[in-house]
Amino acid sequence: MxxxxxxxxxxxxxxxFGRQRVLVxxxxxxxxxxxxxxxxxxxxxxSVLLKHVVGLLRPDRGQVLFEGQRIDDLPERRLVDIRRxxxxxxxxxxxxxxMSVGENIAFPMVEKTRGRLDKAKIHRLVQRCLEIVxxxxxxxxxxAELSGGEKKRVALARAIALEPPPKVILYDxxxxxxxxxxxxxxxxxxxxxxxxxxxxxxxxxxxxxxxAEVGDRVLMLWDGRFVADxxxxxxxxxxEPHVHRxxxxxxxxxxxxxxxxxxxxxxxxxxxxxxxD
Amino acid sequence: xxxxxxLEAWVxxxxxxxxxxxxxxGRFWAFAGAALSYVPVELFSxxxxxxLLPQCFAIGTQSVPVIMLTGSFVGMxxxxxxWSQFEAAGMADRLGAIVNISVAAELGPVLAGIMxxxxxxxxxxxxxxTMNVTEQLLALRSMGADPxxxxxxxxxxxxxxxxxLLTCYADLMGGLGAWLVFALYFRGxxxxxxxxxxQIVELWDVSTGMVKALFFGGTIGLISCYKGxxxxxxxxxxxxxxxxxxxxxxxxxxxLDFFLNLFLNQVYTIQWGFRSLI
Numbered sequence: 025m026x027x028x029x030x031x032x033x034x035x036x037x038x039x040x041f042g043r044q045r046v047l048v049x050x051x052x053x054x055x056x057x058x059x060x061x062x063x064x065x066x067x068x069x070x071s072v073l074l075k076h077v078v079g080l081l082r083p084d085r086g087q088v089l090f091e092g093q094r095i096d097d098l099p100e101r102r103l104v105d106i107r108r109x110x111x112x113x114x115x116x117x118x119x120x121x122x123m124s125v126g127e128n129i130a131f132p133m134v135e136k137t138r139g140r141l142d143k144a145k146i147h148r149l150v151q152r153c154l155e156i157v158x159x160x161x162x163x164x165x166x167x168a169e170l171s172g173g174e175k176k177r178v179a180l181a182r183a184i185a186l187e188p189p190p191k192v193i194l195y196d197x198x199x200x201x202x203x204x205x206x207x208x209x210x211x212x213x214x215x216x217x218x219x220x221x222x223x224x225x226x227x228x229x230x231x232x233x234x235x236a237e238v239g240d241r242v243l244m245l246w247d248g249r250f251v252a253d254x255x256x257x258x259x260x261x262x263x264e265p266h267v268h269r270x271x272x273x274x275x276x277x278x279x280x281x282x283x284x285x286x287x288x289x290x291x292x293x294x295x296x297x298x299x300x301d
Numbered sequence: 302x303x304x305x306x307x308l309e310a311w312v313x314x315x316x317x318x319x320x321x322x323x324x325x326x327g328r329f330w331a332f333a334g335a336a337l338s339y340v341p342v343e344l345f346s347x348x349x350x351x352x353l354l355p356q357c358f359a360i361g362t363q364s365v366p367v368i369m370l371t372g373s374f375v376g377m378x379x380x381x382x383x384w385s386q387f388e389a390a391g392m393a394d395r396l397g398a399i400v401n402i403s404v405a406a407e408l409g410p411v412l413a414g415i416m417x418x419x420x421x422x423x424x425x426x427x428x429x430x431t432m433n434v435t436e437q438l439l440a441l442r443s444m445g446a447d448p449x450x451x452x453x454x455x456x457x458x459x460x461x462x463x464x465x466l467l468t469c470y471a472d473l474m475g476g477l478g479a480w481l482v483f484a485l486y487f488r489g490x491x492x493x494x495x496x497x498x499x500q501i502v503e504l505w506d507v508s509t510g511m512v513k514a515l516f517f518g519g520t521i522g523l524i525s526c527y528k529g530x531x532x533x534x535x536x537x538x539x540x541x542x543x544x545x546x547x548x549x550x551x552x553x554x555x556x557l558d559f560f561l562n563l564f565l566n567q568v569y570t571i572q573w574g575f576r577s578l579i
Contacts, residue, residue, distance in 0.1 A: 075439075078443050080439055080442060080443060100442075100447070103445075104445040105445070107442070107443055107444065107445040108444070108445045110443075111443075112439075112440065112443040114436045114439065114440055115436070116435050116436050118435060118436040118437045118439065118440035119437075120432075120437055120440075121431075121432075121437075131444065131446075132444045132445075135444055135445060135446045136445070138348070139347070139348045
């Protein structure tokens with residue numbers, strides 16, 4: 025893929041927190057209009073990578089580009105226009121507790137228009153977004169009154185509540201903490217948004233079912249680098265050891281303390297105490 | 302060799318902590334500068350006032366009862382403490398004036414400030430800290446909104462503008478509470494109480510109290526918001542930030558009070574010369 029075809033590009037991005045290297049020389053090109061999924065173990069740096077895309081984190085080395093424009097070196101105020109084209113669905117939803125559902129959804133549009141959009145238009149926009157995510161009539165509820173699945177859907181509604189719609193939606197663990205049916209609802213919504221709004225999706229998840237459902241392309245992050253890149257079916261069938269174990273949910277050797285090895289130190293202490301009597 | 306290595310490690314640790322504190326100090330002033338830069342924009346925009354007024358209610362209106370209670374008891378205790386000495390010196394009639402000048406110029410703003418540092422400061426730190434750990438601050442940034450403008454500047458303005466008003470309540474209740482104890486408990490001369498208070502307590506005393514309250518309020522707002530924005534993750538981090546916010550605000554109030562007293566006393570002396578209160 026040429027650089028000019030990529031809507032998002034990471035070139036040689038590296039990021040460390042103290043001595044912990046999280047991302048190491050990451051190169052990534054995201055094709056517009058498709059959903060790319062990044063999988064990996066918990067704490068491997070998927071969310072860190074996602075935050076680089078919208079400038080919430082800056083790389084220690086490397087470049088981040090949006091539509092060919094470098095954004096990693098822009099000051100915060102110049103990132104505003106870029107951020108209004110990219111929506112972010114946070115893992116914890118990040119709904120504003122002091123606002124109602126309707127106010128949460130309207131917030132990006134109100135902020136973009138500096139409060140100049142008339143109330144009727146905002147109301148119609150909120151209604152439409154709530155209908156899309158199946159939560160019509162929820163506008164006056166507070167986030168604390170919602171279930172986990174409802175909060176996730178409100179977060180999705182907020183992500184699309186822009187005119188024109190965002191070009192990119194970033195999803196950070198969109199199905200974490202949801203039951204299988206609610207997770208499937210979210211997966212279907214992600215696909216629906218991609219087709220309805222021609223939006224580019226970038227999903228980070230460790231839910232393999234979700235990755236297969238929503239992804240046109242799947243990459244796996246391991247030890248700060250990509251170790252796999254391909255269509256979902258190819259990733260599922262990969263023989264690469266890390267990918268194979270992760271996809272099938274097989275723990276690494278040495279990570280699991282077996283019952284026998286857990287009992288061994290205790291029995292060694294008991295026999296040592298007995299021999300000293 | 303081992304001792305030299307241990308010493309080197311200790312010195313290195315002390316140095317690292319010092320540099321970290323220095324970095325925090327610099328970051329705080331950058332944070333404060335950003336919050337202050339939005340003050341004119343917020344005060345001259347309708348959306349700014351829509352963000353400010355709820356903060357005024359939470360910071361000001363809801364603090365009135367506890368501030369009035371604080372003021373009343375400060376005045377009452379001062380009368381109780383001073384009565385026997387002033388009566389023995391034959392100056393019981395002037396006790397009220399001394400209490401009122403103490404409350405207006407010093408104890409009213411300081412104790413109101415400390416009360417607000419606990420009540421308001423703790424609430425601000427907890428609220429913003431919780432928003433921080435639940436990624437709401439990141440969500441604001443990701444939508445192109447500046448969290449400092451949306452969250453910090455209205456709270457800073459609320460604290461700045463309302464602490465002097467709350468101090469007025471504290472001063473008023475201090476004077477009334479003191480009078481109640483003076484007149485009803487010690488059977489002092491009410492007429493003398495108010496007459497000497499009027500003679501001795503000047504507009505300058507009340508004004509210095511307001512100036513101090515202004516500084517205290519702004520400091521409480523900035524420190525509390527800063528601690529909330531920069532707390533570590535989880536409930537423990539938020540709780541620790543609340544504690545630190547109060548302690549740092551308390552120390553800042555004491556330091557500001559000291560230096561403001563030095564400065565304002567010098568100004569009075571230069572302008573009007575020495576003032577006898579007896």
